Amino acid sequence: MSRPSVSAKDVADLAGVSRASVSRALTPGATISHETRARVVAAAEKLGYQVNRLASGLIRNETGxxxxxxxxxxxxxxxxxxxxxxxxxxxxxxxxxxxxxxxxxxxxxxxxxxxxxxxxxxxxxxxxxxxxxxxxxxxxxxxxxxxxxxxxxxxxxxxxxxxDRAAGERAVALLLAAGCRRLALASSEAGTPSLIARESGFRDAVRAAGLDLVEERIGVTSYRTGLELGTRLMARSDRPDGVFCTTDLMACGLMDAARFRFGVEIPRALSVIGFDDIAQAGWESYALTSFGQPxxxxxxxxxxxxxxxxxxxxxxxxxxxxxxxxxxxxxxxxxxxx
Amino acid sequence: MSRPSVSAKDVADLAGVSRASVSRALTPGATISHETRARVVAAAEKLGYQVNRLASGLIRNETGxxxxxxxxxxxxxxxxxxxxxxxxxxxxxxxxxxxxxxxxxxxxxxxxxxxxxxxxxxxxxxxxxxxxxxxxxxxxxxxxxxxxxxxxxxxxxxxxxxxDRAAGERAVALLLAAGCRRLALASSEAGTPSLIARESGFRDAVRAAGLDLVEERIGVTSYRTGLELGTRLMARSDRPDGVFCTTDLMACGLMDAARFRFGVEIPRALSVIGFDDIAQAGWESYALTSFGQPxxxxxxxxxxxxxxxxxxxxxxxxxxxxxxxxxxxxxxxxxxxx
DNA sequence: CTGAAAGCGCTTACAG
DNA sequence: CTGAAAGCGCTTACAG
Structure with a gap:
């Protein structure tokens, strides 16, 4: 159960130099003659030597x-x-x-x-x-x-x-420009800084526009949560016509609930904006307008x-x-x- | 730029034992008295000592x-x-x-x-x-x-x-049971062992059933490839009514192409089976029947x-x-x- | 059960 | 520019 593996000593012996020189030859900035470096590199190559990063990490203040x-x-x-x-x-x-x-x-x-x-x-x-x-x-x-x-x-x-805040605000502008008047915010209960910022940006901009805001927030951030979010939102008597989902995953679920459970056409009767621009947002079943994470x-x-x-x-x-x-x-x- | 961090020596000093004892106290199988171990553990706790795995990896033939x-x-x-x-x-x-x-x-x-x-x-x-x-x-x-x-x-x-081979075979049986008669195999050119096995299982079973097989294989394994695969397959004069996609990602693309570009209803006019059972296969827009990877x-x-x-x-x-x-x-x- | 000592594979002042 | 030596933090025979 021992681990052979070639060490700097082996390379040094083959190249006919000291272990110190092997170390220098393999360290970018070190002072060493061209000729020695070449000999060491050749020997290392030949033996298939790989510096032991465990050992070097022990010495230098960097493990990589x-x-x-x-x-x-x-x-x-x-x-x-x-x-x-x-x-x-x-x-x-x-x-x-x-x-x-x-x-x-x-x-x-x-x-x-x-x-x-x-x-x-x-x-x-x-x-x-x-x-x-x-x-x-x-x-x-x-x-x-x-x-x-x-x-x-x-x-x-x-x-x-x-x-995130700016994105939330922008979502309101986009929805208003699309003619939406009953805006909703759909999010999870994760409460991470990014979600909170997106939420408050959206909320504040809706208020600034003098509109009412429907807010729905449940569970974890997932497709399944989106499904439930969509179900709750679409079941309302004052069904929203524009919703900002703080995450694409939830947006996909929300869209599916709206379309398949309530027969709501997107974007004709409902506009949806997501966040993250995950790959699925680009899939034709969703074609989701979304804020892309860089x-x-x-x-x-x-x-x-x-x-x-x-x-x-x-x-x-x-x-x-x-x-x-x-x-x-x-x-x-x-x-x-x- | 130095890295302080507490070492076994520090713990040994605090506990009033040798470094060797510290090592033994922290090694599950080692022989050490209960009392010494307790003292060491307490000291280690107090100092926030973490064994340096770099150093231990150097000695033992296991780095973890x-x-x-x-x-x-x-x-x-x-x-x-x-x-x-x-x-x-x-x-x-x-x-x-x-x-x-x-x-x-x-x-x-x-x-x-x-x-x-x-x-x-x-x-x-x-x-x-x-x-x-x-x-x-x-x-x-x-x-x-x-x-x-x-x-x-x-x-x-x-x-x-x-x-994989058995899954390919089973896909044929499922498609036949669904009344499909023009079977197609849709795959990428990745040519990995799993894809090849799925493909040949499907192909052989189709032949064994005495049916013709339409085979389409292009590009990398992706949603986009699936889109193209679906477009090619649906554009054929002998349009297939049952297809096995070697991967869910491609199946999703294929479904979207069939539905949105050709107005083909799934599963009424086209049955699709995928492989992997990725999360999206369970999304309502797809509801894809698929072989799940365990x-x-x-x-x-x-x-x-x-x-x-x-x-x-x-x-x-x-x-x-x-x-x-x-x-x-x-x-x-x-x-x-x- | 415990400690002193050797050694893992490296790097880096220290001399020369 | 190069080598001998010390030392990084650990583990593990070896004695006692």
Whole structure:
């Protein structure tokens, strides 16, 4: 049960140099002669030598490991973000430790302990928030923290957020322009910072327009919740004609409930706007007009921030969601095609 | 830029014991007195000590890290499997190193080198196949290999597969029972072992039934491909009335093309069967009858195999896909409800 | 049951 | 530019 594997010693012997030289030859900035480096590289190549990152991580203050802490990995938006993040991180020469926090409440804490055990250089939170005290422990251990669509940043961490509020406001404008007069807001009870911001942006803009607002909020953020949301909303005597769903997953469910359970035509009798622009929003059965998360930019921003030493002050990066216009919102005036 | 972090030495000092005792106190099977262990545990707790897995991985022949090698992480089926795998692995006390192989062709090789660098205990392949030589290198480094829905196993590795062929055959029987007579097979050009097996199972059963088979195969495995597949199939003069899509993603696209571009009613005029049972198959717009991947069982089998020392011979685990009956296949006889 | 010592594979001052 | 030496934080025979 032993693990052979070739070490720097083997390479040194073959190249006829010291172990120190092997290390230098393989370290980008190190001072070493061209000739020695070439000999070492050749020997390493020949033996199939791979630096043991465990050992190097023990010495240097960088392991190259970034922890990704997320729940609901199987969900469209999360999965997409995960893909983008791992890709960018790999391009930056980092490796991803994926920690799933679906189970139990103390799992964020356990995730962080794991991350510390493996001395990850940083932790990126896609879900959940670390308790204040734990976050501090992480930072004491030299970990940097990236919080995506989370609440509060703290020194040494960065917050990557979207202008969710603005999107909520814009949704109202779009719905009004579509001629809708009975607006509704459909959301889950998840209460994450992004959902709350989308909700309040929408709510405030509706009020500002002097209209009544129907609000329905239940369960977790899912297709199934959307189905129920749609059922409740469509069953009302003052059935809404325009609804903003804080998430595409819920929007899809809501659309299905409206169409199949109530025979409501979309967008003729009901306009729907979602958020996230998940792949399914683009499927012909939905053709959902939605605010797209700039996933690549989010991943890029997180990775970039981790790359450069960065200021110690808490940073906040705000990206904007861009509307993807499809066919779930009524168009009053036919576009003038030339 | 140094990383403080408390070490076993600190704990030893506080508890008034040697570093060796700290190690023993924190190792499940070690011989140590109850009293000493208690003192150590208390001290560790107090200092917030976390064993440095980098250092322990250097010594023991186990790092607790499992590499997960996958492409198209954002895709429904993959994302789901990823979620299940990380969950099971974590339950088993392992940690997941996620390696994304979407970029370039040599990325599987790079992925494996990364895995070796971090001395992962094993690598689980969800996509791609390691080159023979590289796989050998991995095994020489003591890594075990799990191949999910891949081709050939080799000693020291396990292959987890589905009875794809049987599902293909069964699809024919279902379609025939639904009264379909012009059967079609719709697939992508990905040519993975699972797709090939599903295809040949279907093809052979159609032939055995003495029917003609229309076969359409293009592009990558995606919704968009399904759209094109559906367009081609529905445009034929001998339009099929029953089709088996080797993947739900393609089935959804195919259904949309049939309905929205050709006005074909499903399941009245066209019966469709998919494979994977992704979440969207259950959405009301699709209600797709599909063969479900036993995702939890797959993840469980992989994890279990990694847990017990296992035989050195190549192992093969075959799981079966179970049909999830929905509403995309015509039912000739009304079920007799009591 | 416990401690002192060796060693895992690396990197990095320190001399030369 | 290079090598000998120290040390990262752990585990594990080896004595006692």
């Amino acid at each position: 490991i970034i922890a990704l802490i997320a729940s609901e990995i199987g969900t469209p938006y999360r999965a997409q973000l995960l893909g983008a993040l791992t890709e960018k991180l790999q391009q930056a020469g980092k490796v991803t430790l994926l920690i799933n926090t679906d189970r139990s409440d103390e799992s964020v804490e356990r995730a962080l302990r794991q991350a510390i055990s493996y001395r990850t250089d940083a932790a990126i939170f896609l879900s959940g928030m670390p308790a204040w005290s734990l976050a501090e422990t992480c930072q004491k251990n030299g970990m940097r923290l990236v919080l995506i669509n989370r609440d509060e940043a703290r020194p040494g961490s960065v917050l990557v957020r979207l202008d 996933i690549d930019k989010i991943a890029g921003a997180a990775t970039d921030w981790l790359q450069n030493p960065a200021e110690t002050a808490a940073a906040r990066i705000t990206l904007s969601a861009s509307l993807v216009w499809r066919n779930s919102v009524r168009q009053l005036h036919q576009p003038h095609n030339s | 890290i499992i590499a997960l090698i996958a492409s198209e992480i954002g895709t429904p089926y993959r994302a789901q499997l990823l979620g299940a795998l990380t969950e099971k692995l974590q339950q088993a006390g392992k940690v997941t190193l996620l390696i994304n192989t979407d970029r370039s062709d040599e990325s599987v090789e790079r992925a494996l080198r990364q895995a070796i660098s971090y001395r992962t205990d094993a690598a689980i392949f969800l996509s791609g196949m390691p080159a023979w030589s590289l796989a050998e290198t991995c095994q020489k480094n003591g890594m075990r290999l799990v191949l999910i829905n891949r081709d050939e196993a080799r000693p020291g590795s396990v292959l987890v597969r589905l009875d 995702i939890d069982k797959i993840a469980g089998a992989a994890t279990d195999w990694l847990q017990n020392p296992a035989e050195t011979a190549a192992a093969r685990i075959t799981l079966s896909a179970s049909l999830v009956w929905r509403n995309s296949v015509r039912q000739l006889h009304q079920p007799h409800n009591s």
